[in-house]
Amino acid sequence: MKMPVTLNINNTTWNLDIDANATLLEVLRNNVLNQQSVHRSCEEGECGACTVLMDGKPVNSCLVMAASAQGSTIITSEGLMRGDELHPLMKAFVDELGLQCGFCTPGMVMSAYALINQWEDEELSDMDIRKAIEGNLCRCTGYVNIVNSIRRAKQAKDAGNWW
């Protein structure tokens, strides 16, 4: 059964006709939206590879029914780019070697983006960072560089280099 749903994805509003039982992950990766940064892995909410922001909060898109996202604002990793320009957070991952195979990276980036956007205090400890990405598993296990990347990204935001 098909049903209509309206989603704002990376600042574009889409009126979609979706399968009633489709997950947000499936809809984001379909031929129309083609958000390939939203990775499909466990599909059980365990790995965080499919993390996107839904109304500003990180969610596992494999656990969200697309129909229930009606009217929501979704941001994927693609949505952080400015044309070909990497977001400062992505640039920090490159500079600090925060990615190895890269499979977990878009989900990590979205969790980190939500953390840094909402962080009011000056000090962002490694423990704060680790807590924010505890739902994102890196099979390559390079967590030290990932934490360094996020700390560097926070410094970029503090310096006004952020969007």
Ligand code: FES
């Ligand atoms: S694919 Fe969604 S949490 Fe693993």
Ligand code: FES
């Ligand atoms: S960089 Fe390979 S899974 Fe994280």
